[in-house]
Amino acid sequence: MNYIGSKYSLMDFLTETIRAVAGADTNKVFADLFAGTGVVGKTFKEKGYRVLSNDIQYYSYVLNKHLIENVPPLEVKILDKLNNLSGTEGFIYNNYCAGSGSGRNYFTDENGKKCDSIRIELERLKNCGEIDESQYYYLLASLINSIDKYANTASVYGAFLKQIKKSAAKEFKLELLPVIDGNKSGKAYNENISDLIKKISGDILYLDPPYNARQYCTNYHVLETIARYDSPELKGKTGLRDYSAQKSDFCSPKTVVAAFDDIIKNANFKYIFLSYNNEGLMPFETIRNTMQKYGKYEMFSTDYRRFKADTDENRNHKSDKTVEYLHCLIKK
Numbered sequence: 038m039n040y041i042g043s044k045y046s047l048m049d050f051l052t053e054t055i056r057a058v059a060g061a062d063t064n065k066v067f068a069d070l071f072a073g074t075g076v077v078g079k080t081f082k083e084k085g086y087r088v089l090s091n092d093i094q095y096y097s098y099v100l101n102k103h104l105i106e107n108v109p110p111l112e113v114k115i116l117d118k119l120n121n122l123s124g125t126e127g128f129i130y131n132n133y134c135a136g137s138g139s140g141r142n143y144f145t146d147e148n149g150k151k152c153d154s155i156r157i158e159l160e161r162l163k164n165c166g167e168i169d170e171s172q173y174y175y176l177l178a179s180l181i182n183s184i185d186k187y188a189n190t191a192s193v194y195g196a197f198l199k200q201i202k203k204s205a206a207k208e209f210k211l212e213l214l215p216v217i218d219g220n221k222s223g224k225a226y227n228e229n230i231s232d233l234i235k236k237i238s239g240d241i242l243y244l245d246p247p248y249n250a251r252q253y254c255t256n257y258h259v260l261e262t263i264a265r266y267d268s269p270e271l272k273g274k275t276g277l278r279d280y281s282a283q284k285s286d287f288c289s290p291k292t293v294v295a296a297f298d299d300i301i302k303n304a305n306f307k308y309i310f311l312s313y314n315n316e317g318l319m320p321f322e323t324i325r326n327t328m329q330k331y332g333k334y335e336m337f338s339t340d341y342r343r344f345k346a347d348t349d350e351n352r353n354h355k356s357d358k359t360v361e362y363l364h365c366l367i368k369k
């Protein structure tokens with residue numbers, strides 16, 4: 038997924054630095070508690086670590102439930118059947134497609150109806166026991182990952198495009214995510230990290246919070262609704278669901294420093310790593326001073342290409358590059 042803040046292209050930098058600081062022994066518990074797409078946790082699972090994953094967004098929980106908890110062999114034999122379902126005028130079509138009169142243009146009518154059919158069928162299959170929990174999350178995670186490729190947006194769901202773009206016009210096809218081999222005892226959570234951090238423990242804690250004021254709950258609200266399929270009341274031009282319980286303390290200059298300090302203080306982990314960049318809400322010195330209070334601090338950095346939408350017209354960026362930091366703490 039093209040996700041804000043995804044660490045997909047930084048994985049080599051992260052794995053090498055984490056190994057240099059925390060050692061090469063993979064018989065450890067690795068926690069990825071702002072998991073997003075799950076690419077970090079998935080990579081450490083493949084290396085043999087026991088991975089704990091968490092995100093406040095439910096679509097991310099679904100992705101990680103599959104990527105972190107499911108292991109081979111895991112098969113589903115109904116992919117063709119799902120792809121051949123005829124369309125349904127369900128919640129997605131009625132609220133996010135132009136043909137229903139919703140005034141929103143997130144998907145073509147055909148793709149919205151197809152998404153509805155698959156989403157409804159997954160719930161039916163789970164409820165009547167035709168698929169088990171592992172298969173349910175496998176298919177639902179695959180639906181979230183697949184449908185995102187057909188979204189008629191510049192990149193995120195904060196707005197839709199007026200005209201259907203080329204990638205959104207293609208006929209939607211459900212494609213399966215890989216089943217990740219690795220440690221079988223991983224676990225995914227769907228909580229606010231400020232609560233979860235007091236309940237778990239492990240060896241390596243990786244933190245990748247939002248860097249700025251862009252809330253994930255508003256930028257990915259359509260994926261949240263497809264994942265939950267809970268027919269929420271929608272508001273405004275873009276059809277936002279209620280996100281009051283998912284607003285992140287890490288997206289506001291008023292709350293971010295205290296929330297960060299609280300996590301470091303409460304973390305029952307020896308090694309703590311924080312990804313952040315030079316344009317984030319917390320100044321570099323604040324991060325260093327906060328982490329230094331709790332043990333031995335070190336910092337690593339690399340240049341990074343900026344996250345880009347399809348069109349960059351409304352932006353006025355000075356540079357195409359940012360500096361990506363990995364702040365490290367060995368806790369006392």
Ligand SMILES: C[S@@+](CC[C@H](N)C(=O)[O-])C[C@H]1O[C@@H](n2cnc3c(N)ncnc32)[C@H](O)[C@@H]1O
Nearest residue numbers: 042043044071072073074093229230245253285
């Ligand atoms: C920078 S992204 C993580 C990207 C991820 N590392 C990846 O590579 O895909 C930050 C994530 O933190 C989540 N988040 C924000 N505030 C949170 C909180 N208080 N508790 C748990 N997750 C939170 C967001 O939903 C988002 O998925």
